[in-house]
Amino acid sequence: MARAIRLHKGDLSEEAAERYGDRIAVDTETLGLNPHRDRLCVVQLSPGDGTADVVQIAKGQKKAPNLARLMRDRKKTKIFHFGRFDIAVLEHAFGVTTQPVFCTKIASKLTRTYTDRHGLKDLTRELLDIDISKQQQSSDWAAETLTDAQLDYAASDVLHLHALMDGLVVRLEREGRTKEAEACFRFLPTRARLDLMGWPETDLFAHS
Amino acid sequence: MARAIRLHKGDLSEEAAERYGDRIAVDTETLGLNPHRDRLCVVQLSPGDGTADVVQIAKGQKKAPNLARLMRDRKKTKIFHFGRFDIAVLEHAFGVTTQPVFCTKIASKLTRTYTDRHGLKDLTRELLDIDISKQQQSSDWAAETLTDAQLDYAASDVLHLHALMDGLVVRLEREGRTKEAEACFRFLPTRARLDLMGWPETDLFAHS
Ligand SMILES: Nc1ncnc2c1ncn2[C@@H]1O[C@H](COP(=O)(O)O)[C@@H](OP(=O)(O)O)[C@H]1O
Ligand SMILES: Nc1ncnc2c1ncn2[C@@H]1O[C@H](COP(=O)(O)O)[C@@H](OP(=O)(O)O)[C@H]1O
Numbered sequence: 001m002a003r004a005i006r007l008h009k010g011d012l013s014e015e016a017a018e019r020y021g022d023r024i025a026v027d028t029e030t031l032g033l034n035p036h037r038d039r040l041c042v043v044q045l046s047p048g049d050g051t052a053d054v055v056q057i058a059k060g061q062k063k064a065p066n067l068a069r070l071m072r073d074r075k076k077t078k079i080f081h082f083g084r085f086d087i088a089v090l091e092h093a094f095g096v097t098t099q100p101v102f103c104t105k106i107a108s109k110l111t112r113t114y115t116d117r118h119g120l121k122d123l124t125r126e127l128l129d130i131d132i133s134k135q136q137q138s139s140d141w142a143a144e145t146l147t148d149a150q151l152d153y154a155a156s157d158v159l160h161l162h163a164l165m166d167g168l169v170v171r172l173e174r175e176g177r178t179k180e181a182e183a184c185f186r187f188l189p190t191r192a193r194l195d196l197m198g199w200p201e202t203d204l205f206a207h208s
Numbered sequence: 209m210a211r212a213i214r215l216h217k218g219d220l221s222e223e224a225a226e227r228y229g230d231r232i233a234v235d236t237e238t239l240g241l242n243p244h245r246d247r248l249c250v251v252q253l254s255p256g257d258g259t260a261d262v263v264q265i266a267k268g269q270k271k272a273p274n275l276a277r278l279m280r281d282r283k284k285t286k287i288f289h290f291g292r293f294d295i296a297v298l299e300h301a302f303g304v305t306t307q308p309v310f311c312t313k314i315a316s317k318l319t320r321t322y323t324d325r326h327g328l329k330d331l332t333r334e335l336l337d338i339d340i341s342k343q344q345q346s347s348d349w350a351a352e353t354l355t356d357a358q359l360d361y362a363a364s365d366v367l368h369l370h371a372l373m374d375g376l377v378v379r380l381e382r383e384g385r386t387k388e389a390e391a392c393f394r395f396l397p398t399r400a401r402l403d404l405m406g407w408p409e410t411d412l413f414a415h416s
Contacts, residue, residue: 082415085415106412109407109412116416118416180398180405183395187391187395188413190392190395197388199317203411204314205292205395208327
């Protein structure tokens with residue numbers, strides 16, 4: 001299969017942005033897990049047609065208007081796996097609140113109650129019978145030139161999110177948990193903002 | 209001060225229900241902390257005028273229409289302290305989803321960042337300079353006849369919630385956290401339902 005990865009610097013091109021319909025798969029790569037310390041390096045998107053856009057973000061970059069427009073478009077659902085982190089990172093980098101969203105990790109927790117393995121690799125293997133490699137997960141995403149292995153990895157993280165969402169939507173419906181999932185997704189951008197505001201480890205709903 | 213506690217069996221009277229305006233303080237007493245095992249015994253309400261209604265619920269009782277109508281009234285904000293538990297208990301007992309809500313524990317966590325003491329006693333002491341007794345907290349709330357000490361305790365848990373909400377609303381606004389608090393309150397009834405559905409200990413937003 002020909003690699004259908006479009007590489008961008010700084011922002012999605014207008015042309016690429018126009019490809020995006022009502023569901024956008026999104027993932028990000030950063031220098032680490034602390035959004036206040038670790039900068040955003042790469043944003044990956046897929047329209048769900050087997051292709052991906054990979055956007056490199058420069059150090060200190062404060063704007064990505066085409067990207068931001070898609071993130072805040074109320075008519076386009078952004079599909080993430082563990083969106084809490086990516087939404088926080090995007091808010092911190094560009095001041096954009098990403099919504100509406102669907103999170104495949106939350107949907108997995110709400111339906112795959114027979115396992116505690118809700119990582120993207122396990123989920124993709126079970127629902128789609130596809131093995132994705134996580135080898136490049138810990139690599140230098142701030143590198144000026146990304147390696148082919150990095151590009152493949154970055155793309156693989158968004159290429160299957162549409163299919164995962166389809167499978168999870170069916171399961172949520174089957175188990176009568178769609179409304180609860182939707183409420184979780186509605187709250188998710190706030191949960192991400194609270195991470196940035198200083199409650200990253202706190203379950204605000206816990207008794208103590 | 210004359211004790212202004214109105215005692216009811218099974219449901220609020222129509223007359224008592226009509227006293228309630230746009231903010232209702234609510235608390236519940238149960239036989240323990242597991243809503244599937246421990247039944248609802250008492251529901252306390254206050255309209256915020258220094259009086260309280262205390263409603264005894266019978267074993268096996270499935271309906272309390274006047275109470276339920278207030279709980280689901282979209283125009284009346286139900287003020288709780290740790291509403292997550294009471295909302296779950298009320299949903300389990302009467303099948304009613306309580307909303308909209310305000311939770312003084314969540315508001316406290318979002319504003320009193322200088323302490324980890326977010327219990328009702330500590331909050332009431334700091335914000336209102338009032339000492340409430342927690343002595344009757346662990347007592348037999350299923351008793352046919354509640355003691356005076358129990359009635360006083362039950363009432364004291366709702367009598368100050370309006371004033372606490374007022375103080376916390378000011379602090380949320382002052383710190384620029386009102387929107388985040390509102391999103392938490394909107395999600396709270398779902399968080400409570402998920403407790404009943406089988407995720408009492410899980411933070412669904414956590415990575416694992
Ligand atoms: N506290 C945390 N612990 C582990 N992974 C975290 C995390 N916060 C964010 N993540 C990210 O969550 C993503 C999904 O993880 P998982 O597959 O285990 O569910 C991973 O991103 P990437 O897959 O984009 O590298 C990982 O880096
Ligand atoms: N897991 C839990 N641990 C402790 N208290 C809990 C709890 N779940 C519910 N509660 C209830 O939460 C209420 C508020 O607690 P606190 O004052 O410590 O914040 C208490 O009710 P009551 O005050 O109605 O007896 C307590 O019984």
